[in-house]
Amino acid sequence: MADVAISTDGLTRVFGTQVALSALSIEVPRGEVLALLGPNGAGKTTTVRLLNAVLAPDAGSMRVLGIDPLVDPDELRRHTGVLTEHAGLDDRLTATENLLAVARIRGMDTAVARRRIGELLERFGMSARADQRVAGASTGQRKRIALARSLLHDPEVLFLDEPTSGLDPAAIRDVVAMIDSLAAEQGRTVILCTHFLGEADELADRMAMLHHGHLEAFGRPAELAAQLWNGIPATLEVGGIDLPAAADLVLSIRGVLDVTLDGASLALSIVDREVLARAVSELVRAGADVFAARPETHTLSDVYFEVERRRADDGTTAMGSAVNAGAADAGTASGMRPISPAPPPPPPPPAPRSPETQAQP
Amino acid sequence: MSTPIDWDAVRAVVWKNVTAVKRSKAVVLPMLLLPAVMLLGLPIVIGILAAGSAPMNVGSLLNGVPSNLADPIVSLPERQQAVVLVLGYLIAPLFLIIPLMVSAVLAADAFAGEKERRTIETLLHLPISNRDLYLAKLLSAFLPAVAVSWVGFACYLVVGNASAWPVMHRLFLPTWLWTAVILWLSPAVAAFGLGIMVRVSARARTSQEANQLGGTVILPLVLAIVAQTSVLLLAELWVTLVIGAVVWAVAIALNVRGARRFARDTLATKL
Numbered sequence: 001m002a003d004v005a006i007s008t009d010g011l012t013r014v015f016g017t018q019v020a021l022s023a024l025s026i027e028v029p030r031g032e033v034l035a036l037l038g039p040n041g042a043g044k045t046t047t048v049r050l051l052n053a054v055l056a057p058d059a060g061s062m063r064v065l066g067i068d069p070l071v072d073p074d075e076l077r078r079h080t081g082v083l084t085e086h087a088g089l090d091d092r093l094t095a096t097e098n099l100l101a102v103a104r105i106r107g108m109d110t111a112v113a114r115r116r117i118g119e120l121l122e123r124f125g126m127s128a129r130a131d132q133r134v135a136g137a138s139t140g141q142r143k144r145i146a147l148a149r150s151l152l153h154d155p156e157v158l159f160l161d162e163p164t165s166g167l168d169p170a171a172i173r174d175v176v177a178m179i180d181s182l183a184a185e186q187g188r189t190v191i192l193c194t195h196f197l198g199e200a201d202e203l204a205d206r207m208a209m210l211h212h213g214h215l216e217a218f219g220r221p222a223e224l225a226a227q228l229w230n231g232i233p234a235t236l237e238v239g240g241i242d243l244p245a246a247a248d249l250v251l252s253i254r255g256v257l258d259v260t261l262d263g264a265s266l267a268l269s270i271v272d273r274e275v276l277a278r279a280v281s282e283l284v285r286a287g288a289d290v291f292a293a294r295p296e297t298h299t300l301s302d303v304y305f306e307v308e309r310r311r312a313d314d315g316t317t318a319m320g321s322a323v324n325a326g327a328a329d330a331g332t333a334s335g336m337r338p339i340s341p342a343p344p345p346p347p348p349p350p351a352p353r354s355p356e357t358q359a360q361p
Numbered sequence: 362m363s364t365p366i367d368w369d370a371v372r373a374v375v376w377k378n379v380t381a382v383k384r385s386k387a388v389v390l391p392m393l394l395l396p397a398v399m400l401l402g403l404p405i406v407i408g409i410l411a412a413g414s415a416p417m418n419v420g421s422l423l424n425g426v427p428s429n430l431a432d433p434i435v436s437l438p439e440r441q442q443a444v445v446l447v448l449g450y451l452i453a454p455l456f457l458i459i460p461l462m463v464s465a466v467l468a469a470d471a472f473a474g475e476k477e478r479r480t481i482e483t484l485l486h487l488p489i490s491n492r493d494l495y496l497a498k499l500l501s502a503f504l505p506a507v508a509v510s511w512v513g514f515a516c517y518l519v520v521g522n523a524s525a526w527p528v529m530h531r532l533f534l535p536t537w538l539w540t541a542v543i544l545w546l547s548p549a550v551a552a553f554g555l556g557i558m559v560r561v562s563a564r565a566r567t568s569q570e571a572n573q574l575g576g577t578v579i580l581p582l583v584l585a586i587v588a589q590t591s592v593l594l595l596a597e598l599w600v601t602l603v604i605g606a607v608v609w610a611v612a613i614a615l616n617v618r619g620a621r622r623f624a625r626d627t628l629a630t631k632l
Contacts, residue, residue: 049629054485054625054626073490088483090377090381093380097377101376102487104369104376105373105489107367
């Protein structure tokens, strides 16, 4: 399919007796950022190596940009860029020489490559170090030079393994903005392996959670959250009406899953944001004052820790049946496989994101 | 059908490796020390000894040596016999240690060194085939090894002729034996050593481990072979050429097999 950048079906890799990746089946549309998450040893790096034909799978199949990495690995690598966890720069060469070697291996004309290297090093604030040996560079400087290297040939798919580790806050902001722009404006597909959930939350269209090689959750964070918590949490601050009566009224509205009293507010669980607007309308019609109506969004971090928590509570639940909310709109035939058993009524969300909207009567 | 070699990519890898190695004292110093001692120090010492000591008839040393080698030496003036025997013939087989050692050091740097520096993974993610990557790594060690041998030999010619001038009063180097050893046998030995060392290096985790394996197992083994064949080398020129051809054949077979078996997956598994 033309709009699918990456698809895997049952992708499996075993090292000796250790299963590094077990039956990974995902699809990533072009132009999206996929956050590949999980603790160390989860299988993130193995996934990247498999998708870039550095490792061969023991089972399963995959396509990247329509290319089978096992059939035409070099053609694939011409269209992908990889930032490895370790910057992988030769200390004995200068930054320019490190990049020039890669550009020449990629078949770039030397003059074109030099110009591109100059632009990229300037973009990452490394111009001053361009002709100095890498030996004296800090971790952050190395990371920036390596990032420049991964972008030399303007790749269609970019694999970034911990792109911001070791960077200072300003550099992190720049790199995050760059990744966002690559995907949103230039239509590049980015696979982001990171431990920084805030960064993933900011950038990722989808998330894939791995644990010991098993896919535990895959999809858009909001959709995963809707599955995990059975609805979107929301808060209504009301006055001029008896709160239990208001709760009964709101609970009678279609799309409201649950209402609890929370001090002077109502804590709701709703199927979508439009339901909140209906609730406000009904309350106002009943003569209530609505001071605030806040739909609260579960962040990627919330989803991550909730999946982790459920796995810790009942390992077989999460590992045996991955939360998968990304399949339907990514075009896969496998469909959704909701977590089972059915999740409990909406608990208070762990540290929800700041209110996105506020409705006033 | 196999794809054609991407020479641009191969050249780029060789350029990167050679540029980096030239700046690494830890690699360059041991690589140059032995050639300096053997090709510069030895002829100077022999020249000085020959000029300062009493004439020595080496005829008795050449008992058992084929007459076509012994006769031209024995027929020389006594003062010249030892100089010609040592500088013109005996050092030639020993010279083979140089391409072997240089290529071993560079091969250790090429794979195990890259693993150690964590630069190998970057290379594995680039569009260069396994075969071309193997070839590039091979050439990264082979070309400098041959270059060091040939430049070293050029220095040896100058220093050998100059230091022996007071005794010889003429240019007596290179001999045909030396020429065959340098141009034909020496590159073959380098390629042979590399066929083994690249594999050792690909399996070792550090360049030190690769050097130890190479230094304790491979080099002594090859040296023993060299020692055994030294007498053969001294016999006839055609024997040297035939030995060279055999070594080339083994080296090519080893490296073709090495290139076929070389796999990214194996390397990446050990990262």
